[in-house]
Amino acid sequence: MTYSQLLTGTTTSNALIVELGMGDGRHLCAMSKDERNSNIHFIGIENNRTLYIEAAARINTDNVVLINDSFENRIRDFENEGIDKVIMILPDPEYIDRLYYDDWVAVYTNIFLKLKKLGTLEIVTEIIDELLQAVSETAYHTWAKWLLDTFIKLGFEVEEILNEAPCNYSSICLDRFRQDPERIRIITLRLFKPLTRLEIVSPECT
Numbered sequence: 001m002t003y004s005q006l007l008t009g010t011t012t013s014n015a016l017i018v019e020l021g022m023g024d025g026r027h028l029c030a031m032s033k034d035e036r037n038s039n040i041h042f043i044g045i046e047n048n049r050t051l052y053i054e055a056a057a058r059i060n061t062d063n064v065v066l067i068n069d070s071f072e073n074r075i076r077d078f079e080n081e082g083i084d085k086v087i088m089i090l091p092d093p094e095y096i097d098r099l100y101y102d103d104w105v106a107v108y109t110n111i112f113l114k115l116k117k118l119g120t121l122e123i124v125t126e127i128i129d130e131l132l133q134a135v136s137e138t139a140y141h142t143w144a145k146w147l148l149d150t151f152i153k154l155g156f157e158v159e160e161i162l163n164e165a166p167c168n169y170s171s172i173c174l175d176r177f178r179q180d181p182e183r184i185r186i187i188t189l190r191l192f193k194p195l196t197r198l199e200i201v202s203p204e205c206t
Contacts, residue, residue, distance in 0.1 A: 015040045015084040020071040021091055022046045023171045025055025030168070032061040040084075045071045072107055078114045086111050089124045089171045096125050098146060105154070112155050115193040121156060123189045124165045126177060134182040144187050151191055162188035 022028050022044035032042050042064045046052040052068040059066065067074055094100045095107060111121055127143045129135050148158065165174055165186050177184040 016043065016082065017041070017085040017087065018043045018045065018078075018083055019087045019089075020045050020075070021088060021095075022051075022055055022066075023048075023089070023173075024051050025058045025066070026170050026172075027087075027089060028055065028064065029059045029061075030170070032059060032064045036061055036063060038063075041065075043067065045069060045074050047071070075107065075110050075114060080113050081116045081119075083114045083119055084116055085120045085122065086115065087122050089165075089169060090126060090173050090177070091123065096123070096147075098143075101150070105150075108151070108154055112193060117193055117195050119193050120159065121151075121189075121191045121193075123191075124169060124174065124186060125189075126184050126186050128184050132183055135185040140185045140187075147187070147189065151189065155193070156191035157194050158189070159192050160188075160190040162190075164188065 017031070017040060019028050019042070023046060025044055025046075028042060028044045035042075040063065043066075044055060044059075044064060045067045046055060047068070047070040049068060052066065056066055088095075095104045108121075115121065125147070127135055127140060129139070144161070148161070152158070163186070164181075165178070165188055174186075177186060
C-alpha cells in the first residue's frame with residue numbers, strides 16, 4: 001500500500017501501526033518482518049534525514065511506508081480514529097519533558113484523536129539526573145506519576161506500566177541506555193483510547 005492508501009484505507013481487517021521518530025528503523029524492521037504475512041501495515045516517520053536513509057536501507061518489506069518529515073506535520077494527515085497503534089521510543093525531550101509540556105500537549109491530543117477506539121499509544125521514555133547521579137526511587141516515582149496523570153487528563157487510560165523497555169525493543173539510544181540502569185531510568189507506558197471518554201463536570205453552585 002502507498003502512504004495515501006494507508007491514510008484512508010484502513011478497515012477492521014487492515015490494521016495500521018505508526019512509529020513516530022523511528023530513528024534508524026531497527027525496531028520497525030523487526031516488527032514488519034514478524035508481521036510480513038499478516039494484514040498489519042506500518043508507517044515510520046523520522047525527521048532526521050541521515051537516520052531516515054539508514055532506515056530505508058534497513059527495511060525491505062512491502063508492508064512498510066517510510067516518511068522523512070516531522071511527525072507534528074504528518075499526524076494531522078491521518079483520519080480520526082484511523083490508527084490502531086502509535087509507538088514512540090525515547091522521544092526527544094521536547095516531546096515528553098515536563099519543561100516543554102505546553103509545547104507538546106497538542107501533539108498527544110492529536111494522537112488521541114487519530115487512534116481508533118481501544119487503539120494504543122506506547123511510549124518508552126527515560127529520566128536522567130541533572131548531575132548524572134543515580135536516579136532515586138522518589139524522583140523516579142514522582143516523575144512516573146506526573147506522566148500518568150498527564151496522559152489520563154488527555155483522555156487515555158492505562159493498560160500497563162513497565163519499569164523498563166520491552167526486551168524486544170531496540171534503538172540506538174535505548175541499547176546504550178540499558179547499560180546504565182541506575183543513572184538512566186526507563187519507563188514504558190502502554191495507554192489506550194477508551195470506548196467512551198468520561199467528562200468530569202464540576203457541580204453547579206446552589
